[in-house]
Amino acid sequence: MKIKKFLFLPILAIALFTHSLSAFAVAFSDVSEGNGNYVAINTLYEMGIIEGYEDGTYKPHQKVNRAEAIKMLVLATGLYDEEEVINYEVDDDPFVDTPATQWYAPFVAFAKDHEIVSGYDDETFKPEQTVNLVEALKIYFESYDDLIYPAVEMHNFNDCDMSDWYGKY
Numbered sequence: 001m002k003i004k005k006f007l008f009l010p011i012l013a014i015a016l017f018t019h020s021l022s023a024f025a026v027a028f029s030d031v032s033e034g035n036g037n038y039v040a041i042n043t044l045y046e047m048g049i050i051e052g053y054e055d056g057t058y059k060p061h062q063k064v065n066r067a068e069a070i071k072m073l074v075l076a077t078g079l080y081d082e083e084e085v086i087n088y089e090v091d092d093d094p095f096v097d098t099p100a101t102q103w104y105a106p107f108v109a110f111a112k113d114h115e116i117v118s119g120y121d122d123e124t125f126k127p128e129q130t131v132n133l134v135e136a137l138k139i140y141f142e143s144y145d146d147l148i149y150p151a152v153e154m155h156n157f158n159d160c161d162m163s164d165w166y167g168k169y
Contacts, residue, residue, distance in 0.1 A: 028058035035060065048082060049075045067104035067127035069136050070111050077143040085110050095125035102127070116142040 027045040031038060041058060044050045049072050052058045064072075074085060088106035093099050098108050104127055111117045112125075116139055119125045131139075 028052050028056060030057045031060055044072070044076075047075075063130040064136075065128050066125065066131045066135065067102075067108065069131040069139060070117065071104060071107040073136065073139045074107060074111055074116065074143055077140070079143060080110075080114075088113075095119045095123055097124045098127055111139070114143075 027042050031041050035041070037060060041050070041060065045052070050058070074080060075082060086106060088110040090100040090105045090109045094105060094109040094112050098105060100109075108117070108125055108127065112119070117125070
């Protein structure tokens with residue numbers, strides 16, 4: 001399942017709603033008060049988790065890629081010092097397809113160094129690839145060091161082989 005921003009944000013916002021709501025100014029030219037995700041988008045904007053694009057838009061119907069998901073989910077946990085994550089020093093490319101000069105390199109390097117992500121067997125991360133639901137869940141849950149997963153044997157899902165890497169999510 002590919003995640004579109006309009007589905008991804010309510011999930012993320014619900015997980016974050018310890019933040020108090022205030023009156024919002026329109027943060028993005030393409031997200032009006034009539035948008036069903038207006039509050040979630042503006043809350044995440046005020047929290048510094050999302051920034052939008054240089055042209056003042058957010059593009060709420062565009063799919064979320066793996067680089068964007070890393071940034072949003074790691075910052076959303078509130079477990080890590082935001083300045084430490086944003087300014088994380090990247091000396092080398094975190095993955096062969098993730099240049100240290102890209103905007104997302106500090107987030108990917110931080111997530112890799114904290115064992116939140118490990119990339120693919122071919123040493124790539126595929127930052128521009130659309131994140132799917134299980135990848136987003138993995139990133140979010142792995143951000144918590146002390147999270148204990150129930151025994152996978154307790155759950156039977158016809159569409160999920162519990163021995164696969166994603167079985168515990």
